[in-house]
Amino acid sequence: MGTASFLLYSRLQIPGRQSTEVSQTAAREAARKLTDLTSPSPESSGRIVGFSDKEINSYLRYQVSTFYPKGLDEVRVHILDNAIRAEARINFEDLQDGIKAGKVTVMSSLFTGVHEVELAGKLTAKNGEGSYEILGFSLDHTEIPRPLVDLLVKKYLVPKYPDAAPDKTFALPYGIDKIECVQGKLAIYKRHWLKPGWK
Secondary structure (H helix, E strand, O other): OHHHHHHHHHHHOOOOOOOOOOOHHHHHHHHHHHHHHOOOOHHHOOOEEEEEHHHHHHHHHHHHHHHOOOOEEEEEEEEEOOEEEEEEEEEHHHHOOOOOOOOOOHHHHHOOOEEEEEEEEEEEEEOOEEEEEEEEEEEOOEEOOHHHHHHHHHHHHHHHOHHHOOOOOEEOOOOEEEEEEEOOEEEEEEOOOOOOOOO
């Protein structure tokens, strides 16, 4: 699975740093759609809500970036066919704040300082459940071998966000039934609302 995933990742690469267009208007539109999507009212059920790359990145820039953990900056997302690719600038020293210090390892010596990172992943979300798989990871446009990626996830992601581990199934919130990734757009399908006690 790992080899096949990284072969797919090589076809998903986006050369260089991407200049994603963002705007306050697109951020507000994304916020409006999110409010509609998370509404428990019957009117919000049985709907498909689409988010474009521009709306997602605008929302991240103007309404989410102040909540990023220390060390994470300039997050940009690209929706591809059946995959998602994210770019960011990471200060690994800042990101390690709060993680129990230990002896110096190969990992801690490799992942230091500020770097441009790119991550490709596959999201599977249907029947009210989701999971994701990491397809590839690059540091300053150099692909990182899969064993190091697994160690990176174990060292930086899992200690702070144990429920965000790859390949772990999770329930989709707000009555979402399915999510699809199509080039440049994320399509979210919401289940039909039922009165309490209905099946």
